[in-house]
Amino acid sequence: SQQGEEDPQALSIQEGENATMNCSYKTSINNLQWYRQNSGRGLVHLILIRSNEREKHSGRLRVTLDTSKKSSSLLITASRAADTASYFCATGVYGGATNKLIFGTGTLLAVQP
Amino acid sequence: DAGVIQSPRHEVTEMGQEVTLRCKPISGHNSLFWYRQTMMRGLELLIYFNNNVPIDDSGMPEDRFSAKMPNASFSTLKIQPSEPRDSAVYFCASSPDPAGELFFGEGSRLTVL
Numbered sequence: 321s322q323q324g325e326e327d328p329q330a331l332s333i334q335e336g337e338n339a340t341m342n343c344s345y346k347t348s349i350n351n352l353q354w355y356r357q358n359s360g361r362g363l364v365h366l367i368l369i370r371s372n373e374r375e376k377h378s379g380r381l382r383v384t385l386d387t388s389k390k391s392s393s394l395l396i397t398a399s400r401a402a403d404t405a406s407y408f409c410a411t412g413v414y415g416g417a418t419n420k421l422i423f424g425t426g427t428l429l430a431v432q433p
Numbered sequence: 434d435a436g437v438i439q440s441p442r443h444e445v446t447e448m449g450q451e452v453t454l455r456c457k458p459i460s461g462h463n464s465l466f467w468y469r470q471t472m473m474r475g476l477e478l479l480i481y482f483n484n485n486v487p488i489d490d491s492g493m494p495e496d497r498f499s500a501k502m503p504n505a506s507f508s509t510l511k512i513q514p515s516e517p518r519d520s521a522v523y524f525c526a527s528s529p530d531p532a533g534e535l536f537f538g539e540g541s542r543l544t545v546l
Contacts, residue, residue: 350532362437362524362537363476408476414532419488421466421535423476 324409324424332430339396341427343409344389351412352385352392353421358405366394366407401433435459437538439525445544451513454541457506458527466535467500467510468524476524482508483531515545 327342343352351370355363369376369385369392376383382395396403409424438457446452458465467479480490485502493500497516502508512519522542526535 353534355535362539363526363535364537365534368534412532419464419481419483419531420478422478423468425475 324411324422326407326409326424326427328427329425330428330430332432333399334432335399335401337399339399339403339429339431341394341407341409341429343392343394343424345392345409345411345424346390347411347413349387349411350414352383353410353412354381354383354392354394355408355410355423356405357408357426363408396429399429399431401431403429404431405429437525437527437536439523439538439541441541442539443542443544445546446515447546448516449514450545451511452515452519452543452545454510454523454525454543456508456510456525456538458508458525459529459536460506462527462529462536463505464528464531465502465508466526466528467508468526469521470524470540471521479510479523481531512543515543517545519543520545 324343324345353368354366357363367378367383369383380397385392406426406428408426410421412421440455463484465482470476479492480500481488482502500510522540524540526537528535
């Protein structure tokens, strides 16, 4: 079963614009991760934010986490055509017999040159 | 560094045949995950191994599916007998930390006719 729902399902922007993707989830988590998937390829890890963190940056990526609202957002600044891909959030729940990283439904981002 | 290696990359088989998918994790990673990706269901966690031991197989859809990890450098996912609804891309991922980022292979695209 999927833990995360992403919004929007698809996003089309012009090169140079910022892209924001949102992820909502249902249960308490230990961390939340964002991954990128190019068409026909495997997923590539982008960034991990722990449940006690509120914001994290990595290059042109900015991730926020609001555990009270059970939501996260991924901002890609100054987008490039090469950023065209599907982006997935994944919620990590660990402890005891549970050790799961559950992926959301994904956002398909198209960056027009 | 070699990443996670999966084989075959593509497999087309007929209903009722046995399918074996293979995965070589990154050396030194002690956690291994099998995921399945379809348009309808997204990315589903099938099974998770830690130190070669299956920890959580609650995502395995039915008895036709089995997974093994005989040593730290090799895992298999077997479907016997295969059915058309098993058609999907199957991903293997490994991690040095079960609560950290996953490193994905390029996937095995299975088509069952």
